Amino acid sequence: MKLLTANFVQCSVKACSATPKCFPLHFDQQTADVPLELAHEDVDFSPEFIYNILPRIDWPALLITARELGNNMLPETTPEIENPNAPENEQILRDLHTLLLETQIIQGSMRCENCNHIYFIRDSIPNFLLPGHLVQ
Amino acid sequence: MFPTPSTSHVDYDQVYEPSEDSFLFLDLLQEERSFIQERFSDSSKLGIPTVLELGLGSGIITTFFHNYILPQALFLGTDVNPHACKTALETSRANNGTRYFDVLRTNIWDGLRPNTVDVLLFNPPYVPADNLGSYESSIKSDDWLDFALLGGEDGMQVTKIVLDQLDFVMRDRGVAYILFCFRNKPEEVAKAMTDRGWSVKKIGERKIRWEILSIWRFSR
Ligand SMILES: C[S@@+](CC[C@H](N)C(=O)[O-])C[C@H]1O[C@@H](n2cnc3c(N)ncnc32)[C@H](O)[C@@H]1O
Ligand SMILES: [Zn+2]
Numbered sequence: 590m591k592l593l594t595a596n597f598v599q600c601s602v603k604a605c606s607a608t609p610k611c612f613p614l615h616f617d618q619q620t621a622d623v624p625l626e627l628a629h630e631d632v633d634f635s636p637e638f639i640y641n642i643l644p645r646i647d648w649p650a651l652l653i654t655a656r657e658l659g660n661n662m663l664p665e666t667t668p669e670i671e672n673p674n675a676p677e678n679e680q681i682l683r684d685l686h687t688l689l690l691e692t693q694i695i696q697g698s699m700r701c702e703n704c705n706h707i708y709f710i711r712d713s714i715p716n717f718l719l720p721g722h723l724v725q
Numbered sequence: 726m727f728p729t730p731s732t733s734h735v736d737y738d739q740v741y742e743p744s745e746d747s748f749l750f751l752d753l754l755q756e757e758r759s760f761i762q763e764r765f766s767d768s769s770k771l772g773i774p775t776v777l778e779l780g781l782g783s784g785i786i787t788t789f790f791h792n793y794i795l796p797q798a799l800f801l802g803t804d805v806n807p808h809a810c811k812t813a814l815e816t817s818r819a820n821n822g823t824r825y826f827d828v829l830r831t832n833i834w835d836g837l838r839p840n841t842v843d844v845l846l847f848n849p850p851y852v853p854a855d856n857l858g859s860y861e862s863s864i865k866s867d868d869w870l871d872f873a874l875l876g877g878e879d880g881m882q883v884t885k886i887v888l889d890q891l892d893f894v895m896r897d898r899g900v901a902y903i904l905f906c907f908r909n910k911p912e913e914v915a916k917a918m919t920d921r922g923w924s925v926k927k928i929g930e931r932k933i934r935w936e937i938l939s940i941w942r943f944s945r
Contacts, residue, residue, distance in 0.1 A: 594827045597775075597801065601836035612838060632824050638797065644772035645799070690825060708836070714810050714828050717836030718860070 590715050593689040595654040596647055600701035600708075601717045613650040614699035614708060616657040623709050625697035627658065632690045639682045640673035642689065660688060727755060730788040730820045739808035741782035741873035745933045746848050746904055751789050753929045753940050754846075754902070758794050764898060765795060765843065771898065774843035778802040779833060779887065782873065784813025786846055791823035795844070800826040803834060805860070806869035833886055839893045845901035847887060853880040853908050880909050888918060891943065900944040902928070907937040918943055 599605075599612035619625045648667045655663050662684065670678050699708045699715065709716055729751065732743060754761075765774045776795065778787045781802040791800055800823060804810050810828045817826050829836055854875040863869050876882050884903065891901060905911035915925040923943045930939035 590827050591825065593799075593825070594801070597838055597841055598829065598836050599838050601831065606839075635824070638773065638824060641768040641773035641797070642799070644770065645775070712811060713814070714807075714830055715836070717829055717831035718805065719832075719835070720860075 590694045590710055590713050591690055592654065592658065592692040592694065593642070593646075593651075594715075595694075595699070596645075596651055598699075598715065598717070600703060600706060601719060602701065602704050602706055605701055605703045605706075608703050610703035611701060613647075613654055614701055616654065616697060616699060618700055619697055620707070623696050623698055623711065625658075626695040628693045628695050629687075629691055630693045632686070634683060634686050636673040636679065636682045639686050639689070640670060642685075643667055643670070655688065658692070658694075663688070727751075727789070727793040730785050730792065730816060732783045732785055732816055734815055734819055735783045735812050736808070739869070740806065740812045741809070741870065743783055743785045745931070746851075746938055747782070747785055749929070749931050749938050750786050750846070750848050750902070750904060750940060754786075754790065754794055757902070757928060757942070761795055761844065761900070764900065765798070768797065771896075773797060773799055775799045775801060775841055775896075776844040776846065777834065777837070777842045777894075778846040780804055780809075780847060780849060780873075780883075781813035781828065782806075782809050782848075784809075784816035786848065787813065787826065788817045788820045790844075790846065791817065791826065792820060796823065798825075798844070801829065801837070801842075802826070803829045803831050803837075805830070805832060805863075805872055808869065833883065834890070834894055837894065840896055842894050843896050843899050845891075845895065845899065845903075847884070847901070847903045849884045849887070849904065850874050850876040851880040851884065851904065851906045851909055852876055853878065857882060876909075880906060881914075884909065888914065888943075891923070892921075895945070897945060900942060902940055902942055904938060904940050907939075911939055911941060915941060 605611040
């Protein structure tokens, strides 16, 4: 699972989805049987692609996710970029590309702050199935 | 005609084999190509579109979509079948991949944030059946193929939930493509969704033996 995907998911317990605490899920507590494992996976760099992702990001949640995964380099607010192809913007867009698209969470767990349910990630695939809860 | 993505690596004992329904989906998406490209041509203000496929199976539809219909998008997909989840990632990679494709193992779209999806693709389990298999028994047997086709009452058990939650999941410019068989009573569905404010269009249908499959487009 790419780091950016943490920005698109929340606790799948119905009672949690109405509370603000269901998002973002937290990487701050990991378990011994599924230790956190991150990997770098090369993705073609496109300045426009990253630039067009920016309006889709919940920045405060991204800051939390990045910090919990050991990255303290992000600016406090969404970077304001006018022209993605201007040379002065290349470094920030490359850094975001590396963090958001190339950082793979191979395994580990995500915790809901509201109900403490733990969602495991294995083989890069997070599992949001809740026991006994296939089709209501 | 765009070529069909290669799925030669897929184990059809574990994952739904692309069939007439999957191929109808590919053919009709091709006809929708300019509609989709036009609708999502401007990413600057609203951001890059997110494409979500429910029930990925082999991943053939998502792979086709990122290769030929809308390459510049964020792709997400789900399946209850753990083998399908893995296989869909492999299918995308085996056909040149895309910049962003992540798979969630989940029931429908549980765990996904509301107001996230621009394009929804769903070839559901649509065959009417007395009851659906249970998740617990599939975990024991590791056999998930019944979930691929059996859709409970009227074949609508899963699709009905999707339609009922569509409003929460789709973004303002969102458009959903969903396949139905005749016994799902798609005309009635279309009427109910129109009453709820969606604009609904049948984009095509095909007669396959005793079955009529159709794909419908729901947009705001
Ligand atoms: C008809 S198959 C379509 C597979 C593939 N998209 C295709 O077109 O070839 C339906 C898929 O939906 C999955 N599925 C069934 N019920 C589901 C549910 N409640 N949530 C998520 N996926 C589900 C099945 O495992 C299967 O892979
Ligand atoms: Zn929760």
